[in-house]
Amino acid sequence: MSPSKKPPTPTKKPCRASSHHSYDVDNVPSLATSSLRAIALSFVRAKLRWRRLEEFRVDCRRAVIGWKFMNESLQFRVLDMLEDVCTELSRWTEKHAQIFPEEENQAVRKAAFKAKAQSLDSAHSLNTCCYRPQQKAALRVCKPAEYLRIFYDCLVWRPTNLKIDDLATATRIIDVHCRNWAQMKFQWACCYAMDELLEDDRLFDKNRRRAFSNKLDSHPVYHLWLCVLDDRREMERLYRPDRLIVDQQLMLVFRFAITHGFLELVHRLWRDLTEGQIETIGFLSWKSVCFSVQHPEMVRFLCKVFCRINLNGMVRLSWDNFYHKVQQTLENDEMPREEQLKRFQKLERLLLNWCPELRRAVLSRENFRVFTDSVYSNKPEPFLLFLDYIEGCDQLLGGARKEVERIWERKLGSEKVRFFRQQLIRRQTANE
Numbered sequence: 001m002s003p004s005k006k007p008p009t010p011t012k013k014p015c016r017a018s019s020h021h022s023y024d025v026d027n028v029p030s031l032a033t034s035s036l037r038a039i040a041l042s043f044v045r046a047k048l049r050w051r052r053l054e055e056f057r058v059d060c061r062r063a064v065i066g067w068k069f070m071n072e073s074l075q076f077r078v079l080d081m082l083e084d085v086c087t088e089l090s091r092w093t094e095k096h097a098q099i100f101p102e103e104e105n106q107a108v109r110k111a112a113f114k115a116k117a118q119s120l121d122s123a124h125s126l127n128t129c130c131y132r133p134q135q136k137a138a139l140r141v142c143k144p145a146e147y148l149r150i151f152y153d154c155l156v157w158r159p160t161n162l163k164i165d166d167l168a169t170a171t172r173i174i175d176v177h178c179r180n181w182a183q184m185k186f187q188w189a190c191c192y193a194m195d196e197l198l199e200d201d202r203l204f205d206k207n208r209r210r211a212f213s214n215k216l217d218s219h220p221v222y223h224l225w226l227c228v229l230d231d232r233r234e235m236e237r238l239y240r241p242d243r244l245i246v247d248q249q250l251m252l253v254f255r256f257a258i259t260h261g262f263l264e265l266v267h268r269l270w271r272d273l274t275e276g277q278i279e280t281i282g283f284l285s286w287k288s289v290c291f292s293v294q295h296p297e298m299v300r301f302l303c304k305v306f307c308r309i310n311l312n313g314m315v316r317l318s319w320d321n322f323y324h325k326v327q328q329t330l331e332n333d334e335m336p337r338e339e340q341l342k343r344f345q346k347l348e349r350l351l352l353n354w355c356p357e358l359r360r361a362v363l364s365r366e367n368f369r370v371f372t373d374s375v376y377s378n379k380p381e382p383f384l385l386f387l388d389y390i391e392g393c394d395q396l397l398g399g400a401r402k403e404v405e406r407i408w409e410r411k412l413g414s415e416k417v418r419f420f421r422q423q424l425i426r427r428q429t430a431n432e
Contacts, residue, residue: 315361
């Protein structure tokens with residue numbers, strides 16, 4: 001090698017990101033929070049298994065209260081974390097109970113009732129007791145949510161919080177529990193729009209799809225995919241680009257996915273919609289989902305898309321229900337403290353899931369009515385919550401201060417109004 005030439009510097013290969021998780025540097029939890037999260041998830045691994053959630057909650061509470069090496073304050077924090085775990089488990093269970101067609105459940109119940117009637121007839125003929133424990137246990141019919149307990153060992157938790165990664169969990173369930181369970185594999189693949197799996201003709205051939213149709217065709221999601229897999233041109237017909245609304249069959253699937261939080265399915269079906277169809281779906285579905293605290297990712301996605309198309313229409317759709325929630329939060333003096341806190345947290349989560357444009361437009365509506373109502377009701381907590389979401393916008397801070405100043409002049413410098421006025425002045429001064 002010539003001494004004048006330098007050897008090439010090796011290029012550093014970029015690290016591949018995880019396929020399931022993305023880390024937000026700004027939202028990294030503290031060491032204490034991570035430790036409490038690890039404790040809560042250790043209870044899930046050790047005690048949940050396939051048990052009912054109420055049994056799991058009682059068992060965990062009894063175990064934590066019995067810890068003598070931990071002070072009472074830490075015990076309460078662990079119990080709060082475990083309550084968050086139970087809430088998330090309940091959300092996941094209720095969401096995925098919807099993947100079971102109701103007709104299939106009715107058929108199971110009908111078969112069980114028939115078997116029970118036969119057992120009663122035979123019991124009367126033999127003059128024996130018809131309420132033997134083993135008979136009752138054998139003939140008990142589970143609710144749809146009960147089926148999902150067999151999948152609790154496949155739950156995938158997000159790395160920085162106590163939230164379940166639904167897509168990663170569905171993938172693991174398919175790989176672990178559904179290797180030889182074709183129908184259940186098909187149901188999970190349909191609800192999470194796993195195109196590669198659904199289009200595998202060796203896995204779901206024509207004969208198998210015909211068998212699925214006999215059991216699952218009443219469910220809108222499975223009916224859609226069965227039609228599309230039989231005829232690939234069916235999807236183009238369902239969208240109807242020359243109309244403002246899609247085919248009713250596709251609309252039922254959108255309604256199911258939006259209501260129950262199947263975001264991956266919405267993403268898959270969303271990309272072929274026209275702007276007019278998106279706006280129509282928004283006006284038809286927003287009210288039913290905008291105040292949902294169980295599916296925040298769905299609310300954030302829809303809010304961002306709909307507000308980009310028609311912000312004024314979204315404000316009109318959201319205002320009445322939002323103002324009703326605010327009034328429930330302000331007029332709760334006679335309620336227990338726990339109920340007051342629960343209503344305030346619902347309002348807090350609601351504003352957190354909306355996009356900044358919708359938040360600011362709603363909070364400034366009708367001359368900043370939510371601010372003035374908070375002042376009249378002497379409720380500083382909602383007032384400060386609303387103030388946090390308009391901070392950084394001088395125009396909105398100035399408008400809110402103008403309305404509070406009017407109350408200040410009308411009340412002749414009341415001490416109750418002074419606090420709210422000072423908070424606005426401080427926020428304005430901090431922005432300058």
